[in-house]
Amino acid sequence: MEDSAALEERDEVGVGLRLREMRRAAHLRLKDVAALAHCSESMLSKIENGNVSPSINTLHRITRALGTSIGDLFAEPDAGAPFVLRQGRRPTLVSHPLRHGDGIVLESLTPFEIDGILQAQLHIVAPGGASDGLISHEGEEMGYVIDGSLELTVDDHRAVLGPGDSFFFSSKRPHGYRNAGDIEVRVVWVNSPPTY
Template sequence: MKKNGDTSGTVLPNLGMRLRHARLAQELTLKQLAQKVECSESLLSKLENELASPSLAMLHRLARSLETNISDLMAENWVADSPVLKPEQRRRKRFIQRNKQGGIDLENLTYNHKGGLLQGNIHIIEPGVASDGLIEHHGEEMGYVLAGELELYLGEETHLLAAGDSFYFPSHIPHGYCNIGTTVAQVLWVNTPVTF
């Protein structure tokens, strides 16, 4: 699990511009922000120039340090014409790419919009892949395992989950997961407020 960010995934469009804008709005230099998020200036520069893609843990640290949230950093410039989001309209983003093991994709079930209170995604986790460490933030989360099996880490506790299992926890508890099975795991994941 990389602490400084995973640079092998797909670059997220417009994220670099939003990071730079948020940093300048906070009147922070690259060096100051790098110290706050515990990474190198070089990595931040690559992120701002869209030459690298951050891990989910890195996005949380950036959002917290820039006094914003992941949703606002990544908000797409599209507006919902309908309350319904068809499968072919859903955006899918790769957050973690492990060279040989595969990665983790998040498929949006809700439109991204500034100020939203609720967010739903399907976490698609390939076998043997884990989230990048334990993260914690404000809010609440719940989920339902659609397929596969995984270990859910909540603080010092480990919970073994399989298809049909559901869970809930307050987001201030350090949390993460790992697909311990031999097939792709899919988890319907809902959190409030919007965090990514």
């Protein structure tokens, strides 16, 4: 049985990993979140690495900067099936000042504890919502449109995808997206590795 110090250390590492994953999912740098949360970049790095346990006030400021909540930070997989994240209990990221467009929500489909080679999210984009310009990074991406009309730009190519359409591309190619219609877009989006 673990002692209380070991449990506390494991919890600090878990919170740090979740915060780092949420920050990466939001395409934010350490200094971006530190500025929004009114803490030092060094302190945020220590929190993400599990070296420092943040106060409730600091944790609240960081999660608010990430467009999420402390409750979402501690969302757990289903206890009866630890490989399952139930609807309504998955961690989410919502709009924040550094993301362009209204109503972009990223809902994690893979648990933050997985130290693997892929990351999956449900992108929910309200009409008028868009990614913050074009980005590029290491890895590969693929997705499947569930609902709505997604305009996807990769390099200088633009395509409008509807329900049932899928896409794939190297993440090194500049890419971005927007809701091209008047209803909510829902896309299952998978990245490998989870380094964006």
